[in-house]
Amino acid sequence: MSGEGTYYVPEQSKLPIFASIGLFLTVFGAAGWLNGGGPTLFIVGFIMFAMVLWSWFSIVIKENLQGLNDAQLKRSYVWAMGWFIFSEVMFFAAFFGALYYMRQIALPELGGDNTTNQILWSGFENVWPLMTTPDMATNGADAKVLGPDINMSVTTADSIFTWLPFWNTAVLLTSSITVHIAHTALKNNNKKGFNLWLGITVALGVIFLFLQAAEYIHAYAENLKIHHGAYGTTFFMLTGFHGLHVTMGTFMLLVMWLRSVLKGHFSHEDCFGFEAASWYWHFVDVVWVGLFIFVYIFG
Amino acid sequence: MAHGPAKGFSRWLYTTNHKDIGSMYLWFSFAMFLLGGVFALVIRAELFEPGLQIVEPGFFNQMTTMHGLVMVFGAVMPAFVGLANWMIPMMVGAPDMALPRMNNWSFWILPFAFAMMVATLFMEGGGPNFGWTFYAPLSTTYAPPSVTFFIFAVHIMGASSIMGSINIIATILNMRAPGMTLMKMPLFVWTWLITAYLLIAVMPVLAGVVTMMLMDIHFGTSFFDAAGGGDPVLFQHVFWFFGHPEVYIMILPAFGIVSAIIPTFARKPLFGYSSMVYATASIAFLSFIVWAHHMFTVGLPIAGELFFMYATMLIAVPTGVKVFNWVTTMFKGSMTFETPMLFSIAFVILFTIGGFSGLMLAIAPADFQYHDTYFVVAHFHYVLVPGAIFSITAGVYYWLPKWCGNMYNETMGKVQFWLAFIGLNVTFFPMHFVGLAGMQRRVPDYNQFFADFNMISSMGAFLFGAAQLMLLYNVISTIVSGKKASDEVWEDPEGLEWTVPSPAPYHTFSTPPPIK
16 A cells, blocks of 8 residues: 555666567577577577676665665565565476376376286386386386486485485575574664674575585486486476575575675665565575475485 | 656657556557467468368468467467556556566567567477477477477566566555555456466466476476376376466456446446455466366376366356356446447357356366367367457457547447457357367368368358457557547446546556545
8 A cells, every 4th residue: 555655666767678688589599509509699698688687686776775765665576576486486386296296196107007007118116216217117228218326315325414415404494594693683783793694694505505516416427317217307307496596596695795795785674685585595495395305305 | 757758669668657568568469469360360271171272281280389379378468468557557546567667578578489489480390380288298209499499488478477467466465545445446456466366376387397398308307208207198287287277367357357347338336346356266266276177088087087077167156156247237237338348248148158168078078079179179269269359359449548548430349349259159159060070179181071160160260350450440540540538438437547537648646546
């Protein structure tokens, strides 16, 4: 509901059209690249898109510092960020749903005592993690879709403390707490504490990404790859998209940290940029908990 | 805030004004409607007689695919977003959309997305030829290379839809004038609020499913490949989890438009306003738990068949509530039949026919016969053409005087209505018969005993197409040289949009209007 003053409706802006061109060149370039062309167009488009977004956010920040954003406009931002995160939830839901479907419906059917198994995939047994694909079980040496040599499930770990996903979980859960401490510090007008705890959160995000990269390197070295059947598919797609979101979240928090440390932005009553980034961070954390349970523990 | 629009063409590129953006959405959508219509006429021309005459079967497949994609994502959805842009800020007493720059971005993504998608027709191996539902493995293992461009086009138009929906939700929940409580909002606003929620819930799932395709095609994953432990049926589940709510995305705003028009020309308030709101919400909820009724023949367990059958039939209840409310609104009303009203009444009647054939299809054992026949084509064209297209046309006639300040030519409007009405029934009604008799959809040739009905369908299609050109002419001549319309335009219409001058000023409600 209105009543706080005049809602800020910006003048004409070149941002949207350039953002559209940048986004178009990015995806058009990506499609051309995947179809056998070079990456040039993709890179040009991506740089353009990133630059437009950069100036878009700077303009929004400047407008806020000029006092153009009234309480009502800030509520619009809150709604927008909330619904954006909801859309991300649904994106992950599609991939968790695919994992569920493969494990609970597709594989039991392929390996079950039924005609599908007898006629098409004889010899295939449904064991998760799927190390032997239906193709291997049925076609032996002629199989095209091979299974992985290792998996990342908890059952493969000697001890929970030498198991990398455990440490990943610890790092990410801790970072959710530290970002909350940073928020509380900011609410209490403690800018020093805010900078410290937000810095720690960013560092934890970076550590997570390093551990995740180490896990991928290990996986590829030991022959667990994305094209290794249903296990490789779901493992890399779920952890990969999560990792991508952690990268974005870390970058967002890093920008917020730099804004606070270098420019002195954010006060206890005006900190939406940080709050939005922190919600996003909590969201990637929750996704990780889901991954930890469904990909690693019950993997 | 500047008072008028900027000069020159850059106005349209750089605008942040909800009316400019609404107009661009509407014109874009009409252009796509004509393009999708041309694709449809290629199909109907080929099907005019049995045998192969005009196009290659491969190109025929590209036409059925592109017709569906362009009509769904290019014509119907942007048209509703255009109407939302124009009307929602005015209906709730807001100065503009909540996030005006993002609003313009949502629009400008679309021309690029569709340029990319239509460009696939000229690429090596041709455009998408796997049907608008792009079932794997037709769309993965056996797809032309241009499918990669199609996938990315879907990605960015999904981003556009999500941003547009976020904007609409923020506008409705945050920008209402003081006193405009939720249950005072016009139904068009309500239906769009719920539609926007559906869009945000399912467009990411569509993005997910095309991403899975992309990975299967280029990176060797096994989502839809049984050899690696995946399943092509998984594609259908994920797709229809998006696809069924998508169907309601294309009809709920139509309910809102009709609920605005019928009371005006029946000169009675809408009957059962709150039940309309709850019915809309119920339909939206049910839309998430009925998706597998598109897949009855794929080999679902019997429990699944039964669940999805009964859940689907349940939708008839809230939809019936709506139809009875519209009829009751008209009952003993002092009715007149201007063009928007004609389209709205046709909507109620013909959409109900489409709803009934939907109920027939919902019966799982019966669907085994109807599946993938022209009966299905008849069903969804009866809900989409007199549903989505007629309601959009009705909305355009109803609000055009408010947009441009001039009254359209009523005689031409009525003639256009009757041409479209006759054209669509001649086109689609015979499809029920050939479908029940076993004619399969998406095939360029057919048995000779379907010949008569197909010839009739094709003639109706060209008549319907001609009627759309008449709409275009009527709209342009109204804008250019129509007679001046009054501020109220109609007799005592309800809603804040009628309290501002015609044409609506560039900026309306910079300060919130009083709400009764």
